[in-house]
Amino acid sequence: MPTRSCITETVMLEEAHPVLREDPVMAELVDRHDPYVEPDWNEYERLCISIINQQLSTASATAVRERVFDLLDGEVTPERILAADDAALRDAGLSRSKIEYLRNAARAFQESDYSRAGLADYSNDEVVDHLTEIKGIGEWTARMYLLFVLERPDVLPLGDLAVRRGIEQLYADGEELTRAEMREIGDRWRPYRSVATRYIWAEYESDS
Template sequence: MTLSKLVLPPEKLHTLCVQQSHFSKEMTPLYWTQAIQELAACDKVMHQLIRQFEDATLTSRGCAFTTLARSIVGQQISVKAAESVWQKVIRTIPDMTPHTIAAAEQDLLRTCGLSARKITYLQDLSRHFTEGSLNETSWIDRDDETIIKQLTEVKGIGRWTAEMFLIFHLQRPDVLPLDDIGLQRAMSLHYLDKQPVDKKTMLQLAKPWQPWRSVATWYLWRSLDPLPVAY
């Protein structure tokens, strides 16, 4: 695998990756080449996984509102069921915006297969966007924890959902979702001979990956499911 060298000063990583995520949602992160070079150099497992999945990269699609709405729709149901419900929602409300969801009749949303609780969550999400308490342009200069705090004030959005948003939509480079079952399984498989893993151990194993823990997480997910996920 031949990699061209691209070195970004650490103090510029945060602003660069957030600006890219704001202006172009379908590009590979500009830090990707540097990240995989450094991960492959410091970790044998990462080196192997990067070579194995060298043609795949993290990508993002859609806008902030639809990304978060989709995550709410998919909570506590299978991937197949979530996709079915989501398709019904966007067929019923093709112009998916905070205003159209806020204005939609609950009975109409129920016909899409949404529970009363998820309808409440979607409408609360819509309210946060329409009132301006969630504003994508304001996130450019904010750190990960500040954004997580903002997002988790929305009904139905917990830390895990906020972390997925940081990784897949804002493409932040150094997120480690400790509660993610897939990451736990992969770290147990590749680093602990399938023994149980706790959060303290996960943090220790992930230290060499900084500031690229999102990228390392993405490759560990690939080791369990080769099909890349996009939100």
């Protein structure tokens, strides 16, 4: 049976398509790609994945994530991260700073509710402010949390290099654009900029 997360993401994609198809460039991407729907990771797992992904290539991040998850027998919880052996985590590919960040997040999750329900009354900017109070969680990681965990439909994470390069390739023939220019391009995708972002990632990765 499909999970709630998969159903929600599928519905969002279907609702977004009529809006995105009004942009001829995005219409081509909708026809060309089937955006990746993530496994049904829990909130803390997904935040850990974003921390692991920081400043790593997709392939390297995936390899480290798999080793860390295997080390924890697939049970990636605040309690298990806090109890895990430092040397074993380093052997799995985590730097000392990322171990610290994962543990900072673990303690925060033990103290506060970062679930969809717990953050339901927070605006996107308020969620970012709340998450970035945790040492090691920057704006990029917080926006990944908005997009993937909270499934907010209108997130445009311009802190993500692949998103910026993807927009430049698609809309400026690879020429550099300012973030203001990218936001202006993204305005045509509202209120489904999260979905547009998935298509930009899919196109960018297909060209990599």
